[in-house]
Amino acid sequence: MSYNYAERVSQMESSVIREILKVTERPEVISFAGGLPAPEMFPLKEIREAFCHVLESGDPSVLQYSTTEGYPPLREYIAARMREKGVEAGPDNILVTNGSQQALDLLAKLFINPGDVVLVEKPSYLGAIQTFRSYQAGFVAVPADNQGIDVEAMELAIKRQHPKLIYLTPTFKNPTGVTMSLERRRAVADLLGKFETPLIEDDPYGELRYCGETLPPVKSFDIAGQVIYLSTFSKTIAPGLRLGWIAASRELIRKLVLAKQGTDLHTGTLVQRAVQSYLENSDVSGHVLAIRKEYGRRRDIMLEEMQKNFPDGIFWTKPDGGMFLWVTMPDHFDTIQLLERAIEEKVAYVPGAPFYPDREGLNTMRLNFSNSTPDQIKNGIRRLTRLFTSCMN
Amino acid sequence: MSYNYAERVSQMESSVIREILKVTERPEVISFAGGLPAPEMFPLKEIREAFCHVLESGDPSVLQYSTTEGYPPLREYIAARMREKGVEAGPDNILVTNGSQQALDLLAKLFINPGDVVLVEKPSYLGAIQTFRSYQAGFVAVPADNQGIDVEAMELAIKRQHPKLIYLTPTFKNPTGVTMSLERRRAVADLLGKFETPLIEDDPYGELRYCGETLPPVKSFDIAGQVIYLSTFSKTIAPGLRLGWIAASRELIRKLVLAKQGTDLHTGTLVQRAVQSYLENSDVSGHVLAIRKEYGRRRDIMLEEMQKNFPDGIFWTKPDGGMFLWVTMPDHFDTIQLLERAIEEKVAYVPGAPFYPDREGLNTMRLNFSNSTPDQIKNGIRRLTRLFTSCMN
Numbered sequence: 001m002s003y004n005y006a007e008r009v010s011q012m013e014s015s016v017i018r019e020i021l022k023v024t025e026r027p028e029v030i031s032f033a034g035g036l037p038a039p040e041m042f043p044l045k046e047i048r049e050a051f052c053h054v055l056e057s058g059d060p061s062v063l064q065y066s067t068t069e070g071y072p073p074l075r076e077y078i079a080a081r082m083r084e085k086g087v088e089a090g091p092d093n094i095l096v097t098n099g100s101q102q103a104l105d106l107l108a109k110l111f112i113n114p115g116d117v118v119l120v121e122k123p124s125y126l127g128a129i130q131t132f133r134s135y136q137a138g139f140v141a142v143p144a145d146n147q148g149i150d151v152e153a154m155e156l157a158i159k160r161q162h163p164k165l166i167y168l169t170p171t172f173k174n175p176t177g178v179t180m181s182l183e184r185r186r187a188v189a190d191l192l193g194k195f196e197t198p199l200i201e202d203d204p205y206g207e208l209r210y211c212g213e214t215l216p217p218v219k220s221f222d223i224a225g226q227v228i229y230l231s232t233f234s235k236t237i238a239p240g241l242r243l244g245w246i247a248a249s250r251e252l253i254r255k256l257v258l259a260k261q262g263t264d265l266h267t268g269t270l271v272q273r274a275v276q277s278y279l280e281n282s283d284v285s286g287h288v289l290a291i292r293k294e295y296g297r298r299r300d301i302m303l304e305e306m307q308k309n310f311p312d313g314i315f316w317t318k319p320d321g322g323m324f325l326w327v328t329m330p331d332h333f334d335t336i337q338l339l340e341r342a343i344e345e346k347v348a349y350v351p352g353a354p355f356y357p358d359r360e361g362l363n364t365m366r367l368n369f370s371n372s373t374p375d376q377i378k379n380g381i382r383r384l385t386r387l388f389t390s391c392m393n
Numbered sequence: 394m395s396y397n398y399a400e401r402v403s404q405m406e407s408s409v410i411r412e413i414l415k416v417t418e419r420p421e422v423i424s425f426a427g428g429l430p431a432p433e434m435f436p437l438k439e440i441r442e443a444f445c446h447v448l449e450s451g452d453p454s455v456l457q458y459s460t461t462e463g464y465p466p467l468r469e470y471i472a473a474r475m476r477e478k479g480v481e482a483g484p485d486n487i488l489v490t491n492g493s494q495q496a497l498d499l500l501a502k503l504f505i506n507p508g509d510v511v512l513v514e515k516p517s518y519l520g521a522i523q524t525f526r527s528y529q530a531g532f533v534a535v536p537a538d539n540q541g542i543d544v545e546a547m548e549l550a551i552k553r554q555h556p557k558l559i560y561l562t563p564t565f566k567n568p569t570g571v572t573m574s575l576e577r578r579r580a581v582a583d584l585l586g587k588f589e590t591p592l593i594e595d596d597p598y599g600e601l602r603y604c605g606e607t608l609p610p611v612k613s614f615d616i617a618g619q620v621i622y623l624s625t626f627s628k629t630i631a632p633g634l635r636l637g638w639i640a641a642s643r644e645l646i647r648k649l650v651l652a653k654q655g656t657d658l659h660t661g662t663l664v665q666r667a668v669q670s671y672l673e674n675s676d677v678s679g680h681v682l683a684i685r686k687e688y689g690r691r692r693d694i695m696l697e698e699m700q701k702n703f704p705d706g707i708f709w710t711k712p713d714g715g716m717f718l719w720v721t722m723p724d725h726f727d728t729i730q731l732l733e734r735a736i737e738e739k740v741a742y743v744p745g746a747p748f749y750p751d752r753e754g755l756n757t758m759r760l761n762f763s764n765s766t767p768d769q770i771k772n773g774i775r776r777l778t779r780l781f782t783s784c785m786n
Contacts, residue, residue, distance in 0.1 A: 001589065001591075001617040001619055001642065002589075003504075003591065003644070003645060003648070004504075005503055005504060005648065006502070006503060006504055006505055006506045006509075007506055009503055009648065009652075012648070012652060013651075036457065036458055037457075039453035039454060039456070039457050042456045042457075044451070044453055044455075044456065047448060047456065048444075048445060048448035051444040051445070052444070052445050055437060055440060055441035055444060056441060058437070060435045060631075062633060063432070063435045063440065063630075063631035063633040064429065064430075064435075064632060065429055065627075065633060066633060098491060098657040098660075098661075099657060099658060101655070101656070101657050101658045102656065105655060105656045105657065109401070109527075110398055110399060110402055111396075111397075111398060111399055112399055113399045113400055116399070127658075130654070130655050131655040134502075134652070134655045135399075164397065196394065198394075198396065224394040225394045226394055234458075238453075238456035238457070239456070239457060239458045239662075240455060240456040240457050240458060240661060240663050241456065241661060241662075241663060242657065242658070242659070242660070242661045242662075249394065251396070252396060255396070255398065255402065255405070258402075258405040258406075259405060261523070262405065262494070262498060262523050263495065263498045263524075263656075264490075264491040264492055264494050264495040264498065264635065264657075265492060265494045265635070266635070267491075267635070268491075268633060268635045268661060268664060269632075269633030269634075269635075270633050270634060271664065
């Protein structure tokens with residue numbers, strides 16, 4: 001039988017790259033392609049204790065339907081974390097979601113009519129581009145440098161294209177690892193004051209800082225309730241729990257609750273109760289510190305090996321945190337074509353082009369350093385070096 | 394700040410009834426309004442053992458990102474259950490979802506353009522109507538009697554209105570509790586053969602049969618892959634886990650996977666692993682038998698009390714299973730208006746009108762019997778009797 005799908009489905013193509021990358025699951029391939037945290041850093045024991053504790057209470061409501069907004073003590077905890085970041089928030093400003101990806105989907109559902117424009121950075125998180133595209137959004141992509149988005153270009157783009165939403169990842173951006181400077185954060189907040197456009201500030205990596213000073217989120221400069229802040233426990237606890245949140249104005253949270261009701265009623269009751277118990281009873285900041293130390297070490301090793309080995313003409317970012325760095329090859333390179341040869345060398349990366357809505361960046365690639373051991377990083381960079389050297393001669 | 398929402402948001406109104414029903418959370422109100430399973434029947438101990446077991450394995454992949462399709466052994470288990478129901482299915486025909494509600498949302502996303510028509514029964518599950526409406530669907534509502542949907546009227550409606558989707562709950566339907574007869578199931582399957590319209594067969598309650606013979610799902614008569622079967626562990630294990638599934642053709646599952654990727658990446662890894670472990674290691678059918686026995690008893694008590702007490706002129710369904718029955722008052726009654734008086738009497742129900750896309754059924758109401766104890770049922774029916782008697786004199 002042939003199905004008569006909705007128009008938006010034509011925008012939901014499975015990516016060729018995803019298909020190629022399936023081979024990276026072979027154990028002999030060192031993969032810098034994924035966006036996975038290091039599983040050996042998961043607080044397995046503490047999470048087990050939290051689930052057992054909550055299920056031992058004898059209170060069956062941990063398995064019952066619950067409110068769409070989320071478990072009230074968890075919303076309280078998140079609101080308190082937001083206040084520590086300089087964001088005025090109470091529990092009514094928080095919606096618990098199935099990871100940040102659901103937050104993006106709910107926001108697209110709430111704001112995007114077919115043909116509406118979303119302003120993004122060049123490059124920008126692939127998963128966000130895909131979600132907006134599935135609601136038939138168009139894009140205006142604004143250049144960014146090592147200080148973050150170009151604010152003047154952003155203003156011009158807002159004036160010319162009237163975007164319905166702005167989507168930024170100011171801190172340790174996926175895919176480049178770049179962080180927006182404090183000056184630009186203020187400038188973006190000031191700019192928002194001139195327009196009515198809501199800004200989605202996606203911050204999944206903010207806790208993973210390995211050097212430099214913590215910067216306040218753009219949301220902390222937000223007066224009118226224009227900034228919609230997203231984050232997740234995927235990088236600080238574990239992604240397989242699927243637990244994230246949206247911090248926004250009460251009015252917007254109320255609308256998001258309506259959208260979420262029709263989408264999946266609510267996020268799992270048990271997982272919210274267990275994570276809240278974990279957050280309350282464990283040394284969370286000690287755990288995040290341990291992650292920072294280990295990922296920082298891996299980043300250092302990757303940067304060192306690249307510095308020592310990569311041939312001239314190749315450039316890369318030096319992120320202060322997060323899970324990724326970004327490599328720029330000489331102009332004529334096509335990293336999509338190169339990927340099959342990389343896999344022959346038993347090393348994988350993600351080509352950069354899909355991170356641009358208009359498929360620029362053919363000579364770029366994203367490398368992940370959180371999910372490989374130091375030895376794998378050394379060997380993987382050597383394999384990449386071999387590949388690059390052979391291509392550049 | 395005022396937000397400029399997408400057009401579909403005008404269809405996402407918070408219901409007045411939901412607001413009224415918030416007062417039913419007061420402990421002195423006996424509520425037949427909710428759609429909740431009895432929490433005292435949840436297999437709390439076994440679920441705890443399953444989570445502990447999976448987290449004690451020392452395998453951190455239980456907390457890692459996982460595939461959008463779902464945990465392979467869980468998909469295998471579900472496929473085997475489908476085959477027991479007479480549905481040809483392998484794991485590739487299964488997508489794990491965050492409860493059935495997400496299945497409805499993904500299907501609406503995949504099929505509904507604004508203005509498309511969905512064929513539903515009169516009355517039909519409120520949550521499905523809301524989800525389709527949030528994608529700007531219109532409706533054609535076809536009458537149903539105590540044997541299920543009127544198949545002739547259904548054929549006429551398909552011919553005249555060309556619906557994009559058909560949505561039915563053939564077994565112990567929410568809200569009426571009615572089950573479609575075997576003859577009608579076959580007739581619906583035959584009818585589908587004549588048209589290209591996909592049918593969503595929503596079956597959350599199928600396991601909860603208290604008398605009569607188990608009937609095969611419509612999907613078991615499906616040759617062309619037109620029937621999309623939905624079910625859930627919410628009623629047999631616990632709803633707070635948010636775990637359901639879609640059984641459909643491989644092609645459709647592949648498209649649903651694309652839609653789910655952009656929506657929330659995947660359903661929680663840990664919850665899928667733990668539920669699979671529970672299903673494998675516990676006496677699941679013994680547990681379901683215990684639920685059946687208890688809910689059957691509660692249904693019997695409710696029916697008995699209604700028979701003994703309700704004044705003449707009131708009619709109700711006698712469901713063979715599920716969680717609900719359906720009361721029809723004399724024509725001039727308005728159960729929405731009556732609700733506030735019911736709450737004064739400290740008893741609550743859901744008015745029937747929202748279960749009709751065009752707000753018919755003003756004189757109907759839904760009663761839930763699974764979430765009240767026998768004593769509460771007796772007292773609640775007495776309170777309703779007092780109310781009805783006072784209104785009918």
